[in-house]
Amino acid sequence: MSVGSDFRAAVEAHDLDAMSACLSNDVEFFSPVAFKPFVTKPVVTALLGFVSETFEDFVYVDEIEQGNSYMLRFSARVGDKAIDGVDLLELDDEGLINRFSVMIRPLSAAHAMADAMAARFEAAGGKPGG
Numbered sequence: 001m002s003v004g005s006d007f008r009a010a011v012e013a014h015d016l017d018a019m020s021a022c023l024s025n026d027v028e029f030f031s032p033v034a035f036k037p038f039v040t041k042p043v044v045t046a047l048l049g050f051v052s053e054t055f056e057d058f059v060y061v062d063e064i065e066q067g068n069s070y071m072l073r074f075s076a077r078v079g080d081k082a083i084d085g086v087d088l089l090e091l092d093d094e095g096l097i098n099r100f101s102v103m104i105r106p107l108s109a110a111h112a113m114a115d116a117m118a119a120r121f122e123a124a125g126g127k128p129g130g
Contacts, residue, residue, distance in 0.1 A: 007097065032110055071087070
């Protein structure tokens with residue numbers, strides 16, 4: 001299996017430890033609703049935990065691999081808003097995810113996700129990992 005497939009399996013199993021094992025220590029996570037990336041494995045792992053708690057009915061519907069890059073297309077829901085999106089994963093020389101970009105549509109779903117994530121951040125003291 002590849003890291004892209006390993007990551008997909010970890011997400012589908014809701015296994016945060018396995019997701020984290022796929023990340024490099026200096027991973028950068030680019031959110032569809034934040035200007036600056038989230039960086040480092042502990043911060044991104046905590047963020048992935050928030051996302052796992054926020055998205056409902058999450059399912060990957062397609063996977064494309066090209067060299068050290070993966071595109072995982074998904075569908076999910078936040079409240080009554082349906083989401084279509086992609087996870088773009090780039091691997092480092094050790095085969096771990098070092099750049100992770102998420103893109104979602106439609107805009108109304110992005111707003112619903114941003115509001116739900118903001119509430120989780122506030123509960124955690126303002127950022128992933130408290």
